[in-house]
Amino acid sequence: MSKPDIIVIGGGVIGSSITYYLSKMGKRVLMIERRDNCSGSAGASDGVVGYHTKKPGLQMELAIQSIAMFDDLSQELGMDVEYRKNCGGMQPAETELEWKILSDIVKEQRKSGVDIYMISMKEACKIEPQLNPDLYGALYSPTSGKVNPLKLTFAYIRAAKRLGAEVLYNTEVTKVLVKMNRVMGVETTKGTYYADQIIDAAGSWAAEVAAMAGEDLPIRPRKGQLFITEPLGHFMDVTLQCARYNVIKFKPEAVGDKAVLRMGASLSIEQLKEGGLIIGSTREFAGFDRENTLEAMEATMKRAVRFFPALRDVNIIRAFAGLRPFTPDGLPILGESEKVPGFFVAAGHEGDGIALAPITGKLMAQLVTEGKTSYPLDAFSPARFRKLSEGSIE
Numbered sequence: 590m591s592k593p594d595i596i597v598i599g600g601g602v603i604g605s606s607i608t609y610y611l612s613k614m615g616k617r618v619l620m621i622e623r624r625d626n627c628s629g630s631a632g633a634s635d636g637v638v639g640y641h642t643k644k645p646g647l648q649m650e651l652a653i654q655s656i657a658m659f660d661d662l663s664q665e666l667g668m669d670v671e672y673r674k675n676c677g678g679m680q681p682a683e684t685e686l687e688w689k690i691l692s693d694i695v696k697e698q699r700k701s702g703v704d705i706y707m708i709s710m711k712e713a714c715k716i717e718p719q720l721n722p723d724l725y726g727a728l729y730s731p732t733s734g735k736v737n738p739l740k741l742t743f744a745y746i747r748a749a750k751r752l753g754a755e756v757l758y759n760t761e762v763t764k765v766l767v768k769m770n771r772v773m774g775v776e777t778t779k780g781t782y783y784a785d786q787i788i789d790a791a792g793s794w795a796a797e798v799a800a801m802a803g804e805d806l807p808i809r810p811r812k813g814q815l816f817i818t819e820p821l822g823h824f825m826d827v828t829l830q831c832a833r834y835n836v837i838k839f840k841p842e843a844v845g846d847k848a849v850l851r852m853g854a855s856l857s858i859e860q861l862k863e864g865g866l867i868i869g870s871t872r873e874f875a876g877f878d879r880e881n882t883l884e885a886m887e888a889t890m891k892r893a894v895r896f897f898p899a900l901r902d903v904n905i906i907r908a909f910a911g912l913r914p915f916t917p918d919g920l921p922i923l924g925e926s927e928k929v930p931g932f933f934v935a936a937g938h939e940g941d942g943i944a945l946a947p948i949t950g951k952l953m954a955q956l957v958t959e960g961k962t963s964y965p966l967d968a969f970s971p972a973r974f975r976k977l978s979e980g981s982i983e
Contacts (some may be wrong), residue, residue: 593619593755595957596775596784598762598798600626602738602942603935604790605745611668612752614958619782620754621775623761623794634681634911635815635859635867636671636741637828638944639678639733641705643918644839645697648941651919653701654964655948659736662947667742667751671737671862678733681713681896682725682832683876690840691728691832705730717825719897728832735828735859738943745950765801765932772931786957788933793877793912795922795936799971802932806922807974810872810912811853811939814885817907818900820864822908831856831896837872838919852885856892865906868893872913872940881908913939921945923953923969933957934971 597608600622608620638659643652663669682688695705706729713727714720729975746825764776764820765787774783791798793810801804834855836843844850853872860866871885886908893900916922916937926932935953938945948964955962 593617593782593784595619595786595788596621596782597646597788597790598775599676599750599790599792599795599802599936600746600756600758601790601792602742602745602946603938603949604788605742605749606946607788607790607935607953608754608756609745609749610950610954611957612749612754614954616958618749618754619784620749620756620905621745621760621762621777621782622756622758623969625758626746634658634738634896634940634943635857635869636735636738636943637678637859638672638705638736639730639828640698641670641678641680641728641730641733642830642835642838643698643941643944645694647699648920649701649703651945651948651964653703653939655945656734658947658951659734662744666744666748668740668747670741670744672734673736674734675732676734677716677827678730679717679827679829680728680832680835681710681720681829682727684725685834686843687832688725688916690836690843691766694835694839695728703730704732706715717827717829719825719899721896721898724896732922733828737862737942738806740946741943741946745946762798762801767802767929770929772929786931786933788935788953788957790935792936792942793914795914795934799926799932802926802929804926804932804971805935806934806936806971807917808875808922808937809874809915811908811914811915812875812878813870813940814873814881814889814908814910815867815869816886816889816905817861819866819904819906821860821866821903822864823860824866825858825860828859829857829896831892852888854885854888854892856889856896858893858897866900866903877912879908879912913942915939917974921949922971923949923966924971925956927972952982
């Protein structure tokens, strides 16, 4: 490739999506990945594609647009991403307090017109017979779906390559080159590459990349531990999280157990196409540590058995952990730096990167190539945190 038009830093699902949509718009794109595709969050994630885990308001509106794009993705990208629509999403509550908190969240979520409501445990157990009936009730979203995160990421990058994108793997960006307050390229462990536009899609490492360009981003890695069981026969259809998943995410002050808050210990479970269950998860601020811990495994498995007693004697065959890019307001950072024109950021999705990948790629490609987007991104701008500290926005 001659000098690329745009350099994308990061080869996860966000970087791969952006690379594809830019290539689709006729841009010469160089994507640089420090390790390999799916070596970050995308390779250590469940595949929930649903509305019920999304923050009401701005994030929900993005999710609605993004989830609609999944219908045609396999055909568009030329590879089956194993998207299963309408498998359902459920969040059982253990207590009246959790029921009330979920009900309040659902009330706000439904303002966006999404299909989410509360159901009794009798109704929940009809949908999922293996579920423990000794619970209080559940949030249910029948239109929620799931996808294979690995195949989604690989499909995006393979389609981008067919359109002319170039990818450098095992290549670390060591410096963002800035001249007269504009980006001009990057130095890497494999040489220097020049471009007038750079997109920081480095996930949990996005703040480190941004710092090289003089941009301060409040993105922190948040570890999530996951566990895979031995293959089972048909066990469940929905993607399920316990109510605590949303409570920790949206109303952490309601959680009284300090150990639970420290680990962000909840339950997320779904059955993979191959038959195994993927069980998580935690939300831990542990720096860039990606080791599994016995404490997290014990807490997660206890939650799994609490909600699905039949799992008591099922074997765990694999454990892994990933880092999810956390932002203080729970929204991704999408936009161009005010300090350094030509430097764009698309990171901070935390656990919502899979579901929001299509719309993120599409909107960032529009922004970089056309200077405007089909959906306004002002509320996601990198500048919002500076404005917040200056007291100019709420």
